[in-house]
Amino acid sequence: MTDEIYMKWLYRVVIGFLIIQLLLYYSLTAYYQ
């Protein structure tokens, strides 16, 4: 059960990191356009 809760948090970290990256790459594209 502890493992499951721990994994759910990790999934959130992965998706959160993806969103941060998308924002970063979008800013990069917009900045150099």
Next chain:
Amino acid sequence: MSYIDWTVLASSLLLIILYGIWTGNHKHTTESYLRGTQPVPWYTIGLSVMATQASAITFISLPGQAFEDGLRFIQVYFGLPIAMVVICATFIPIFQSFKVYTAYEFLEQRFDGNTRTLTAIIFLVQRGLGTGISMYAPSLVLAVLLGINTFYTNIIVGIGVALYTVWGGTKAVSHTHHYQMLAVLLILIFTGFYIVFLLPSEVSFADSLSIAGALGKMNAIDLNFDPTGKYNIWTGLIGGFFLALAYFGTDQSQVSRYITGNSVTESRLGLIFNGLIKIPMQFGILLIGILVYVYYIFYAPPVYFNKVKEKNWLSIHNTINKPYQDYIQMYEARKQSALNYANNTDTHHKSKLIEVNKQYLNSKKAYYSTLPQADDEKDTNYVFLRFVLDNLPIGMIGLLIAMIFSASMSSMSSGLNALAAASLIDVYKKSFVKSASDGHYVFIGRIFTAFWGILCIFFAEMAAKSGSLIEVVNVLGSLFYGTVLGVFLSAFYIKYIRAQAVFYAVCISQCIIFLLYIYTKTPFLWYNLIGAALVIIIASTIQTIFNILSWSKQARMP
């Protein structure tokens, strides 16, 4: 290449091969040969999963892709982290609970033997072609280094990898991956810094990004939804998600990486690690391609990056040729304009640089049209390799080439191992010899590895005629992955669908995908979604028809 580089190259490769043989020098059982017996820690699984995907193609072709097309290829990987989460949450627990050697064994338990064999055959065809293409990349490096035809280097590489796989088994592959990935990443980071060091003193890292940006190479994200566009955020997030889901969730070469984990948590952590690291890593490699692009703005690029082609070009080259002189003149003008922009990054200098670049590209096109075999796309694959050979310090060239080689050897041996595993378990053991000693199956597994090694050499010869390797390998995967994914998704989530319906659906869907590929210009990433959706929809429809027929038959019975 200097003799120091040759020594570094030879000794590094020898070490890796000996290590593979040494770690694999144990008595194998079928289980240890194909799956590994000891629990594997999460970081080994993670690195192994990454290294399986990162073949020589990644290191050779990806910087070339950025050099040619900018950063937009990064969007292909946007769906990957989401796919990792879905695989961790649903696929891994199912595979582990069924205690299967190959992903296709699960299909037999859920559907029937025919579905399992059909899916395994689709995998074998696709992975055989894919491994063959991967094999072409190191053959290409060897051909350039030795100045011989890729026909011979394909054979050398093919035999080498087959021996490595037969003697080492999965465990050895897994261990070597671990060190290679770290070595490759370290060398690539060094290369990135070194390119910045090689640029003219007045051009900083930030300036080089500004120059690349002005010339349209910093196009990491395209928000426009264009159904015919190959790379935009939508194809990346949706098509890329299905591609990654199919590749990591159903491709035996990947599934075997994390089935070795023997623990659900370790396997999940390994994939989560991959989901976190993959995009930044690919972005870094693409960025190196951008820096190489900027480097060749300030230092004259060769007319052909492929040295063999360049040699042919030199034999017919004439410096007083008018288009050539125009091309050189425009190159110098662009270089000056880029320097001006680096010194003063205002809109005036930016538009001037864009204008001069247009003229440069026109003059380049005009000159190349006068050359034989002018529009050879494959030259893109040589860009990074040529840069490395011409510019990196002595010793480092040998080391990087050795690492690119070993990375591809591991990737190919995983491919060969997966092909052998699927041939042995899903075809031979299931349809021919159902019960025999472990020794017999290990022996047959090795025969299959050798067989696929030889077949991959032929596929590698075919790859010699294809375009940008990183694109070709993804296009090829996308043609088959959607259908296979559809079967697994039906198995996991739609209990309603039964064996016969899914069998027909796979056959019909695969034909439709081929027809779409031949007759339409659908961007390849969408095939993953279309294939999976087709299987689910067609299988559900057929199942409904079967059910209605069966009900009406029952109703007619007295």
